[in-house]
Amino acid sequence: MKIETNPRDDHQIQIVAEFDSEVLEKFKGQAARKISQGAKIPGFRPGKAPVDVIRRMYGEEAIEQEAVELMLDAVYPDVIKEADVKPFGPGSLEKIISINPPKLSFVIPLQPTVELGDYKTLRREYTPEPVSDDQVDQMIRNLRASYSTTEPVERAVALGDLVQTRLSGVLTHPAEGENAEAFKETPAQLIIGKNDLETEPWPYEGFSDELVGLSAGDEKKIIHTFGEDYIDPDLRGKEVEFSVTIQKVKELHLSELNDDFARTMGDFNTMEELRAGIRKQIEDNVRKEYDDEYVTAVVDEIVKTSTIKYPPQALEEEVHHLLEHLEDDLKQRHMDLATYLKTLNKEKEAFIEEEVKPAAIQRLERSLVLEEIAKAEKVTVDEKELQQEVSMMLAQFQSSPSFRKIKGRDAMQNLVSNVTYDTAARLLNKKTFEQIKAIATGKSEEKVVEETTPTSVESSSEEEPKKEE
Numbered sequence: 001m002k003i004e005t006n007p008r009d010d011h012q013i014q015i016v017a018e019f020d021s022e023v024l025e026k027f028k029g030q031a032a033r034k035i036s037q038g039a040k041i042p043g044f045r046p047g048k049a050p051v052d053v054i055r056r057m058y059g060e061e062a063i064e065q066e067a068v069e070l071m072l073d074a075v076y077p078d079v080i081k082e083a084d085v086k087p088f089g090p091g092s093l094e095k096i097i098s099i100n101p102p103k104l105s106f107v108i109p110l111q112p113t114v115e116l117g118d119y120k121t122l123r124r125e126y127t128p129e130p131v132s133d134d135q136v137d138q139m140i141r142n143l144r145a146s147y148s149t150t151e152p153v154e155r156a157v158a159l160g161d162l163v164q165t166r167l168s169g170v171l172t173h174p175a176e177g178e179n180a181e182a183f184k185e186t187p188a189q190l191i192i193g194k195n196d197l198e199t200e201p202w203p204y205e206g207f208s209d210e211l212v213g214l215s216a217g218d219e220k221k222i223i224h225t226f227g228e229d230y231i232d233p234d235l236r237g238k239e240v241e242f243s244v245t246i247q248k249v250k251e252l253h254l255s256e257l258n259d260d261f262a263r264t265m266g267d268f269n270t271m272e273e274l275r276a277g278i279r280k281q282i283e284d285n286v287r288k289e290y291d292d293e294y295v296t297a298v299v300d301e302i303v304k305t306s307t308i309k310y311p312p313q314a315l316e317e318e319v320h321h322l323l324e325h326l327e328d329d330l331k332q333r334h335m336d337l338a339t340y341l342k343t344l345n346k347e348k349e350a351f352i353e354e355e356v357k358p359a360a361i362q363r364l365e366r367s368l369v370l371e372e373i374a375k376a377e378k379v380t381v382d383e384k385e386l387q388q389e390v391s392m393m394l395a396q397f398q399s400s401p402s403f404r405k406i407k408g409r410d411a412m413q414n415l416v417s418n419v420t421y422d423t424a425a426r427l428l429n430k431k432t433f434e435q436i437k438a439i440a441t442g443k444s445e446e447k448v449v450e451e452t453t454p455t456s457v458e459s460s461s462e463e464e465p466k467k468e469e
Contacts, residue, residue, distance in 0.1 A: 001075075003082045011309045012109050014094065017079045019102040024067055027074070031066035064099050071102065079106060086111040088311050109311030114372040117305025124298055124440045128290040131282045139278045143265060144257065150250040156215045157249055159193035163211060164248040169203070172223065172239045182240045191252065203242070204230070211244065218246045295433045296366070298440045302373070303365050310364065318360035319352060326356075374432045381427045389423045390416070 004016040072093060080087060091108035150162050157163055169183035183203060192208045201207065203224075210222050222242040226235045255261045262274035327337050341351055373379075394416065397403050406412055438444040 001078065001082060003079070005083050005085070008107070011112070011311045012107050013083070013085055015079055015083050015085070015091075015106045015108060016097065017075070017082075017104050017106065019071075019075065019104075021101045023075070024064070024071060024099070024102045027067040027070045028063050030070050031063050034070070035062065035066055068096060068099070068102065068104075072104070076106075080108070083108075088112065089313050109313045110309075112308070112310035112314055112368050114309075114368050115307040116369070116372055116376060117302060119302045119305070119373065119436075120439060120444075122298065122301055122440055123442060124294065124301070126294060126437075126441045128287055131279055131286060135282055136275055136279050139282060140257065140275070144254055144261075147255055147261075147264065149253045151253065153249055153251050154216075155249065156213050157192055157211050157246065159212065160195070160252055161192045162250040162252040163190050163192060163208075163246060164188075164250075165190060165211070166245045166247060167203075167242060169240045169242040172241050182235060182238070183242070187247075200231075207242075211246065214246045216246050216249055220244050291433070291437060294440075295436050298436055299366050299369055302436075303369050306369055306372075308365050308368055310368065315357070315360055315364060318364045319356055322356050322360050322363070323352070370429065370432055373436060374428060377432070377435045379428060379431045379435055381424055381431065386420070386424055386427060389427060390420050393419050393423060 002018040006014040008014060085108055088109040088111050091106045094105040094107045097103040097105055165188050166185060167183065167188045168185035170180045171178065171182050174180040190208045190211070192211060204226065210220065214220060222244065223239060224242065225239045226237065228236050230236050257271060259270045262268040262271045265274055268274040268277060330336060330340055341348055344351065406415060435444070
């Protein structure tokens with residue numbers, strides 16, 4: 001076998017392989033039998049007609065073509081090995097250059113490659129926002145609201161009540177061609193008067209006070225002019241007439257914010273402990289979100305300074321995955337892709353080219369860079385930690401209804417394998433993120449200095465050799 005390789009600009013390689021004529025001859029007999037199996041030849045059972053009969057009926061060219069197809073499967077692994085390439089996926093037969101001798105041209109997609117830029121010197125300011133008392137207070141208000149109770153009452157609306165309404169609003173003086181509907185008719189649940197449970201009264205501060213004294217079934221018109229600082233710029237300075245119908249009136253009973261309330265929230269004995277626990281939870285959530293955004297920004301900087309090569313098939317796979325995720329998300333909203341594209345007024349091809357493909361390129365290049373950094377930094381997953389995480393994931397999965405649908409040993413082994421693979425990938429990503437953060441904040445460099453700096457005892461022993469007595 002003679003091999004000629006020609007690299008292409010799209011990170012694929014053309015391999016021209018030439019074989020001895022005898023190689024094709026070995027497959028001609030198999031080709032003839034295969035042709036005869038699908039043919040009705042008088043006097044012969046399927047697959048039993050001699051090669052000469054097949055040749056007379058179908059011709060030498062048909063046998064050669066079939067022989068080449070059979071030969072491809074047999075020689076392809078040898079071609080890859082001889083060319084010494086690392087394919088990303090299955091290659092394709094570009095063309096048959098000649099039959100005698102057999103000379104074939106293949107196109108093989110290559111494994112992606114990444115040449116990292118000087119990422120170790122990259123620094124980025126790390127300044128997560130501190131958690132404020134207001135954030136803690138709001139979480140406590142949310143908890144208090146969640147554990148509140150209501151009692152339907154047959155009386156007029158009073159301060160502190162929870163009232164169910166239907167509400168709509170129209171502009172009193174719409175401009176020419178302007179849609180007069182400012183607030184589409186919708187059910188709205190309101191707490192009457194100022195309270196600790198709402199941070200931004202809706203639709204404006206003081207609106208609920210207008211409902212005091214009304215009873216279930218009553219209707220009221222309310223006119224309000226929005227200020228120039230209103231959150232919705234389309235309503236700034238506009239006068240709106242609201243139509244409100246009272247549907248239900250409920251008396252709201254809120255728990256006292258004391259140590260008893262704290263004890264109902266979990267392993268807390270006092271309100272101080274509850275506030276500390278809530279602050280820690282918010283800090284953890286805020287820090288995780290900030291860290292994700294921080295490391296992603298660092299990775300994007302590394303992508304810009306790196307040389308990344310991948311075949312078109314790799315990008316096609318990423319596009320396919322993104323479309324699958326999108327379709328799954330749309331199913332949750334009882335919508336299909338075709339309907340979604342109609343809402344965007346876009347054809348599928350344009351949507352893929354303009355929106356999906358750029359996102360796929362970004363995801364692919366980020367993942368390739370992360371993988372290369374993990375290799376360069378020798379990031380590994382601790383076996384014990386992996387086993388603990390897998391055990392925890394499987395224990396959680398056992399309580400789900402879908403777990404009971406798994407039948408048979410093979411299905412269970414597949415589940416364990418998939419969970420193990422996904423968990424290992426997640427842990428490796430997490431550790432790689434931690435290492436990138438350490439590098440970008442300078443912590444990694446500080447650690448190296450600490451590890452290489454001799455201790456004071458070692459330094460003094462080197463400077464002052466022990467005197468002999």
